[in-house]
Structure formats: C-alpha cells, structure tokens
Amino acid sequence: MPDTKPPNASMDSPYRLRNYFLSTPEIALFRQLQRMIGDRYIICPKVALTDIFTIVRPNENVHFYNKIFRKHVDFLLCDPQTFKPAIAVEVVKSIAKNETRASDQFMEELFLQEGIPLAHVPLGERYEASDLVHLFQLAVTKAKEIPRLPRQDSAPMCPVCGKMMVLRIQRDGDRGGKKYYGCMDNPRCPGAVALD
Ligand SMILES: [Zn+2]
Numbered sequence: 001m002p003d004t005k006p007p008n009a010s011m012d013s014p015y016r017l018r019n020y021f022l023s024t025p026e027i028a029l030f031r032q033l034q035r036m037i038g039d040r041y042i043i044c045p046k047v048a049l050t051d052i053f054t055i056v057r058p059n060e061n062v063h064f065y066n067k068i069f070r071k072h073v074d075f076l077l078c079d080p081q082t083f084k085p086a087i088a089v090e091v092v093k094s095i096a097k098n099e100t101r102a103s104d105q106f107m108e109e110l111f112l113q114e115g116i117p118l119a120h121v122p123l124g125e126r127y128e129a130s131d132l133v134h135l136f137q138l139a140v141t142k143a144k145e146i147p148r149l150p151r152q153d154s155a156p157m158c159p160v161c162g163k164m165m166v167l168r169i170q171r172d173g174d175r176g177g178k179k180y181y182g183c184m185d186n187p188r189c190p191g192a193v194a195l196d
Contacts, residue, residue: 022046025123026074029091032127033075041077041086048072049107052085053114054157056164067106073118087136088118117143158183160191167195 022030022045033043049068055061075089088111092104111118117139121132155165165181175194183191 025125026091028125029089029121029127030075032129032132033077033089036129036132037077039080042080042083044076044078046072046074047076047088049110052076052088052116053110056155068110071103071107073107085116087139088116090118090120091123092120093123112143112146115143115146156181156193158185158189158191159193161185161189163189163191165191165193 026045030043030045037043049071053068055065058065073088074091076085077087077089078085108118119135119139121127121135155167157163158165161183164184166184168180168182170176170178170180179195181193181195183189
C-alpha cells in the first residue's frame with residue numbers, strides 16, 4: 001500500500017491563511033476604481049515595489065534593494081495588453097503636508113523619477129469618483145513635470161527569463177557588427193533586445 005498521507009501532515013505548520021486579504025476601506029476603493037476605470041486598466045492590489053522596479057548591478061546596490069524590499073503600493077493600474085504600470089495608488093491615513101514620513105518621501109521620489117504617477121488617496125469609508133479623478137490628475141501632472149535624468153546604465157532585463165542583459169555585438173548575418181542586448185544566461189536563454 002502506498003502511503004497516501006500528504007507530506008508533513010502531522011507537523012503543525014506555522015502558516016495560516018489571512019482572514020482578510022484586503023481591508024474594508026481597500027475593498028471600497030477597489031470597487032470604486034473598477035467603476036471608474038472599466039477595462040482601460042487592470043487593477044492589481046498589493047504590489048511589491050520589487051515587482052515594479054529592478055535594481056541595476058544588484059550586487060553593488062544591495063542598499064538600494066533594501067530600501068524597496070518589503071514595501072508595496074496598495075494598487076497598481078496596468079495596461080491591459082502589456083501590463084506596463086501606468087498609475088500607482090497609495091491609501092494614506094493623513095495627507096497633512098508637513099507630516100510626510102521619510103519612507104513616504106522616498107517612495108514619492110522613486111515613482112516620480114521613474115515617471116509613474118503615484119496618487120495618494122486619503123483613507124475613508126467611501127470614495128467619490130470625482131475626488132479620485134482629481135487626485136489622479138494631480139499625480140499625472142506632477143509626474144509629467146519632473147525632468148527625467150538621463151541614465152548611464154539602462155540595460156533592459158531579459159524579456160524571456162527576467163535576468164540581466166549585457167551589451168553584445170552581432171557577429172555575422174544581416175545585422176553583423178550591430179550592438180544588441182543579450183541575456184546574461186545566453187546560450188541557455190535566447191532573450192535578445194535590438195538597439196536602435
Ligand atoms: Zn534570459
């Protein structure tokens with residue numbers, strides 16, 4: 001007779017399913033966003049900053065990784081085709097101007113620098129569409145006004161496996177001598193991005 005008991009069934013696991021994935025105000029905001037947005041964006045709740053941003057040269061930049069590790073935004077609105085992040089939404093307890101915590105300030109600057117509007121929505125039990133539209137417009141305007149610094153290191157991440165890419169030169173063929181980004185895991189991974 002094979003043993004049909006699932007592994008570790010007798011061990012008391014420390015994991016428990018959360019009673020609530022989203023709080024009541026978060027659900028209220030989600031529903032209002034859904035009504036406002038329809039199918040123009042996909043609404044992703046609770047998105048980790050490490051899912052939104054990557055770190056260049058992660059071995060050298062551990063400090064920068066630690067700054068975004070364990071942080072998340074309450075909602076991320078993404079393009080329905082490409083899932084490219086369009087607008088981030090944070091629920092805030094207080095929006096008093098002089099009360100901004102250092103970590104909030106850091107997040108604000110990070111999103112602005114990367115050109116993603118970050119809308120701060122005051123915590124409430126109900127959310128009016130007109131208020132949200134206004135907050136989104138503010139965030140979009142702010143993100144547009146910030147001049148973006150040119151990047152020295154803008155190597156993309158591999159579109160196939162997500163690893164880092166390195167600059168390579170095409171050996172032969174029509175594009176011989178042309179530069180392109182190839183996956184660091186090449187030849188195991190075929191990921192390549194052409195440089196224009
Ligand atoms: Zn790859």
